[in-house]
Amino acid sequence: xxxxxxxxxxxxxxxxxxxxxxxxxxxxxxxxxxxxxxxxxxxxxxxxxxxxxxxxxxxxxxxxxxxxxxxxxxxxxxxxxxxxxxxxxxxxxxxxxxxxxxxxxxxxxxxxxxxxxxxxxxxxxxxxxxxxxxxxxxxxxxxxxxxxxxxxxxxxxxxxxxxxxxxxxxxxxxxxxxxxxxxxxxxxxxxxxxxxxxxxxxxxxxxxxxxxxxxxxxxxxxxxxxxxxxxxxxxxxxxxxxxxxxxxxxxxxxxxxxxxxxxxxxxxxxxxxxxxxxxxxxxxxxxxx
DNA sequence: TAATAACCTCGCAA
DNA sequence: ATTGCGAGGTTAT
Numbered sequence: 508x509x510x511x512x513x514x515x516x517x518x519x520x521x522x523x524x525x526x527x528x529x530x531x532x533x534x535x536x537x538x539x540x541x542x543x544x545x546x547x548x549x550x551x552x553x554x555x556x557x558x559x560x561x562x563x564x565x566x567x568x569x570x571x572x573x574x575x576x577x578x579x580x581x582x583x584x585x586x587x588x589x590x591x592x593x594x595x596x597x598x599x600x601x602x603x604x605x606x607x608x609x610x611x612x613x614x615x616x617x618x619x620x621x622x623x624x625x626x627x628x629x630x631x632x633x634x635x636x637x638x639x640x641x642x643x644x645x646x647x648x649x650x651x652x653x654x655x656x657x658x659x660x661x662x663x664x665x666x667x668x669x670x671x672x673x674x675x676x677x678x679x680x681x682x683x684x685x686x687x688x689x690x691x692x693x694x695x696x697x698x699x700x701x702x703x704x705x706x707x708x709x710x711x712x713x714x715x716x717x718x719x720x721x722x723x724x725x726x727x728x729x730x731x732x733x734x735x736x737x738x739x740x741x742x743x744x745x746x747x748x749x750x751x752x753x754x755x756x757x758x759x760x761x762x763x764x765x766x767x768x769x770x771x772x773x774x775x776x777x778x779x780x781x782x783x784x785x786x787x788x789x790x791x792x793x794x795x796x
Numbered sequence: 797t798a799a800t801a802a803c804c805t806c807g808c809a810a
Numbered sequence: 811a812t813t814g815c816g817a818g819g820t821t822a823t
Contacts, residue, residue, distance in 0.1 A: 529818070627803095628804090628816090628820085629805085629806085629807095629818075630807065630808090631818075632807060632808090633806055636807090637805095677806075679803075679806090680802090680804045680805090681803095681804080681819095718821080719819085719820065719821085721820050721821085722819095722820095723818080724819070740818080742819080743818065743819090744818060758798085758799090760797095760798095784818080
C-alpha cells in the first residue's frame with residue numbers, strides 16, 4: 508500500500524460536492540468514498556478524515572504534495588466568513604445550507620481552459636467523458652495502488668494533435684477551438700501563467716481573444732484557475748435564477764449579469780455563483796421530478 | 797446594438 | 811431497443 512499523509516484541516520470541506528460540482532471533471536469516487544484524480548504529473552487519492560484530508564499519491568510522495576493540495580482545494584479561503592457575507596441573500600443561503608462544505612478550487616489554468624472550451628452547449632457527463640478520452644489518448648500513464656490514470660496533455664501535445672484528431676475524439680465543433688487554444692498557449696500568444704497579476708478586464712480580453720472563448724467560458728477559467736474570485740460565470744442556469752428569483756429582465760445582457768453580481772457580491776461573486784448554480788439546478792430538478 | 801440560426805455529438809428520457 | 815430532443819456557448823449574419 509502507498510504512503511499516506513494527513514493534511515490537517517478543521518474547516519468546512521466536503522469532497523463529494525466540491526470535486527463533483529462541475530468545476531472540475533476528472534475526479535472519481537471509489538467504493539470507500541475516497542476520490543482519485545490527476546494533478547499535474549501526479550495521481551492523487553483524497554479522503555476526508557476527522558483530522559483533515561488524507562492524501563495518497565504517485566509518483567511524488569503525499570507529504571511532498573500536501574501544500575499543493577491545500578492550495579488546490581483553496582483551504583486558504585475562510586469559507587465561514589465568505590458564507591457569512593453572502594448568506595444574507597436568501598437564495599445563496601439555501602445553496603449554502605444544502606452544500607455547506609462546497610469550495611471553489613484553484614486548478615491548473617491550461618486544463619481548466621481546455622475543459623471549459625469543451626463545455627460549450629454540452630453537459631457535465633459529456634464534458635467529463637471527452638476530457639478523460641483526451642487524457643487517455645494523449646496523456647502520460649500514472650499508477651497508484653493498481654489504479655491507473657493519465658495526465659492531461661500539455662498544450663504543445665494538443666496543438667500538435669490538431670483539430671482532426673480532436674474531432675475524432677468527440678469534441679465536435681469545439682475541436683478547432685481547442686486546437687487553436689492549445690497552439691496559442693504553447694507558442695506564448697496566450698501566457699496563461701502570466702495573467703495572475705493582471706486586471707480582470709485584461710485577463711478577460713486575453714482569454715476572449717481566443718476563438719470559441721466568450722465571456723462565460725472566460726469567467727469559468729478565471730474563477731476556477733486564475734484567482735479571479737469576483738468572476739461570475741452566467742450560464743443558462745444562473746440566468747434562470749437571476750430572472751426567476753431576482754427579477755432581472757429575461758433578455759439581460761451578459762455584462763448586465765456581471766455588473767449585477769459584482770455590485771451585489773463584490774469579490775465573493777464567484778462563491779455566490781457556485782451556491783446559486785447548485786441551488787437553482789436542484790430547484791429545477793425537483794420541479795421535474 | 798439586438799435578435800437568430802448554425803454548429804458536432806452525445807446523454808437521457810420517452 | 812430506438813428515436814428525438816436539447817445541452818453549463820460562441821460566432822457569423
